[in-house]
Amino acid sequence: MFTHSAGQNPRHPWSQITAMLRQLRSEKFKKVLLIGLLFIVVPSFVVFYGWQGGGGAEASEAVSKPAKIKFGPMDKVEITATDLSNARRMLRMKYNNYERMTGNQVDPAAIEKIMEPLDLINAAIDQKIWENLAHEKGIYVSLDDAMRDITAQFPDPRQRGFLVQNLMEQGLNFDQFVFLTRMSMQEDLARQTIASSARASFFEAWLEYARRNEKLVAEFVRFNVSDFAPKVEVTDEKLAAYFKENAEEFTIPDQVKFRYILANKGDLRTSVTVTDDDVTSYYNGNQDAYRVPPAVEVRQILINIAAPRPDESEDAQTSAVQVAQVQAREIYNRVAKGEDFATVATSATQETFFPPRQTAKQDPATSLTAEDPNTTAGGYLGFIAENDAKTFYGDDWTSAVFNAQEGDIIAPLNIGRAFAIVRVMGRKESVVQPLDTVRNMVVERVKDEKTQPLFEALKDEMEEKSTSIPDLAKLAEATSQTVKTTEKVNKNSEFIPGIGLIGNFQDALSILERGGRSDMLADDNRVLIVELQEDFPSHIPPMDEVRAEVERSYREKMGREDARKAAEAVKAKATTPDTLRTAVADANLTTTVSSDFVRDGYASALGPVVDFSSTIDGLKDNQIEMSSLGDKENPTGFVVWFIASRTAPSRADYAKALDKIVPELSMRKANVLMQEYLRDRRKELGDRIEIHKAYRK
Structure with a gap:
């Protein structure tokens, strides 16, 4: 059975770190490791097997047992539709945990990308491999263990209330969440048996810290496209030829005009009245929310x-x-x-x-x-x-x-x-703050609670009347709303002035045809009904309509070539710092010395060097380098430069950073070990992993 040892002799904290890694007792390491797991191990099948489309939703419904795994002569496991559902839920839950732990928002489109049937099958197979390892190692997590973990994560009853509400929005009940948490905990413990052997040495930590924190100073001369573009000679003939050769670059995409009715929750909020009795009643019923620890x-x-x-x-x-x-x-x-x-x-x-x-x-x-x-x-x-x-x-x-x-x-x-x-x-x-101290917060909360029923009522009214009133203007009149019209906008724009970010409404708007109207669309703060008034097909306009844009593009392209030639001319003459300074002076320019910087950033004066980190890792002292700035394909300029000095970080600062660097490096090693384990285990199982033909390429 996987257990934690109790008791330990006093040891140096940095030694404790590595010992805890071996014994899986470092909570900080576990948290860092989990964040790494979410995007490196969870979709590990992507790393080893690629994004494999195929099958589709229809296949997943038609096949009740999409895959089978034979771990041993008497140990045969079938991947069922329930396993696919659990895999989907587990992936969603892990991404939600990542957002909660890091504060970073995950692109919903990226999540959906791993929801293809074959990808879910691979995720389910990986889960079964971890379950099998847990069984071999005697690891077992009970539902009671999962409940204790959930209680520790959400100690406040109000937090648990919000959790249940969030689960309902995802189509989950609490029992399902407890089951998924148990699966996740057991899977994580199994992974940690592999990850626990990952240990970063102090020497490795020093090399990494020195690499990150070495202070560098560069001397350079920069050739900005913006300095060369205005000097480019422009004629009607040159612009006409450039437009003819690059006409598709000036294509105007499909565009549309919408008529719409939009109601915002915030507008309803201004009509809400909050009395002293409202404030007192809410405060008395929710005093724990205003408690000082x-x-x-x-x-x-x-x-x-x-x-x-x-x-x-x-x-x-x-x-x-x-x-x-x-x-x-x-x-x-x-x-x-x-x-x-x-x-x-x-x-x-x-x-x-x-x-x-x-x-x-x-x-x-x-x-x-x-x-x-x-x-x-x-x-x-x-x-x-x-x-x-x-x-x-x-x-x-x-x-x-x-x-x-x-x-x-x-x-x-x-x-x-x-x-x-x-x-x-x-x-x-611990005391509850007096009402007078928190009155403003209470007032805002009461307003929120009073606004929500009004918003729900408005949604119900709009939904009911939109089904019986086909004319948008009459619908607006019947619901005391106003019809507005957008300017011409790109059809698939993610933001429409007047409406705002489109978000989850995108699919509904993209399928509208001229004169067509959407169903009622709603999110947490808006109710929207949209009608496509006019559409404008994609086309290449006459040059006169886009002459200013054509000239800007032409100047930029030719200015980029001129800047590149000027930088190459200087670089060709420069083999040492002194010859660089001479070549720069011959071009009536001067070099600039940057302030110090670290290699994982960039010198602000130097500019956004393309592939900066990899370039500087291979750069020797006084080696002359020419780099592109900004975009690799269409640089905003060029810089000819060299490293003028390096200053190593102090060992004292390094010692202070050890508690962060050692777990981070250990996490990297752990991720590699876990990926390798999945890869090797799949290779070992070979044709004992059988995926239904409906999902194969």
Whole structure:
């Protein structure tokens, strides 16, 4: 059975990181790993098998068992329609988790791309492979385990309410979500048995950190197309010839004009009246939403653990922890025996970076406030909220301090980067903010709640009347709305002035024909009915209609050629920095020295060099390079340049970044291992994976 070991000897934090990777105990690593899994391992069948179209929705309905896998003589697994549905739901759930964990929105079209029948079959096969591995390793996750995980992720009942609402919108019930969560947890644990062997060394971490953070300075001369384009000679004959040769570039796409009725929820909101009774009633019924978390007032002495050198042995790292622990214990014994905590903290604490404090209460011992940058004097940190404490000092610190009594001095706590000795000076229990403090927020929430029924009623009215009133103007009159007309717009435009972003309405609008009207369309904030008034087929216009655009395009093309020739002429003469400067001076130009930059970015003065990262990785000192700027096919300019100096990052900064770099590099290795496992397992199973012929290429 897959279990977590309990208990561990004190070790250096960086050594702990790698140990935790081996034991799968690092939550930070798991989170980073999960984000990587979502886009690298989940669609791993894409990496190894490509996007394979075929079959279509009709095939998926016609075939009840799209695939079979024979893991062993007595171990035969069939992929059913239910498995395909679960694969679809799992993929959606993982992308939703990715959005929630990272704040990054995923393109819905990208999600739909992996929903093709054969792709779902491959996803289901991968899930069965992970399930088989879980079985071999004795890994089992129960529905109770899944429920505990969901409760931990959504501790607030209101959060769980929003979750259920969101599931309903996706066509899922809560029981299905619990089942999918169980599958996902078990699958992730199986993956981690492969990923756990991924371990980045400190040397690898140093090479990666140095590569990313080496400060570079470039010397360069730039040839911008915009400087050459105005000097291009233009005649009617040249433009006519250019237009004839490139006429298709000036094609005007299919365009349309729409008539429409649009009702916005925001417009209804302005008509809502909120009374004092409304505000009071909502506040009294939802006080937990306005609760301030508990906080403690503390003094603290922090003894840092010396950061390791990349070449340092594990014994030396463990010794650094022990040295800091002994020092912290000695200081704790002094204050525990009655020595003044503030006095000891002033001379002993090594804390230089502080969490957010709730108040600026003055420390009576030092006449300093918790907002003062010199708060190391006396070790006074003021009041720290529970959620801030967890973020800044970790769960162990938070649990010990928030469960202590006023006046307690807490023995040294290992918080990873240091040992903390804490004295609890005071407490603030969790309280509900007074109504006067949060009145504006409550008013806005009440407005939202009063607006929603009006919006739903409007949708119902529009839907009912739109089916019986075919004329758009009469429908507008019957619903107290207004008919508006768009300007000429591209038919497949994603944004239409007056209507806004088209979003999920795109399909409905794209199939309209002249005089045709859409059904009622609605999203969270809009109700829309659209009629296609006029359509204008794609065509190549006469040159006179687009002369300005033709001239701009011609100047840009010829200016690009002139800029390229000028850059090549300088580059041809430059073999060293000195000969580059001479060639530039001969062209009546001067070189520029950039400010320092790192290779994963770019020098702002240098410009957006195409393939910058790969170019600079292979560039030697004083090697003259010519690069395109902007777009590879149609550059906005060219730059001739070389690296004038390099400055390595400090080892101290590297040590501070270790806790981020080691998990990231380990994640990369883990992703490779998991991809290789799927590839090798599929290869090993070979023709024992049988996909129904309806889905084969």
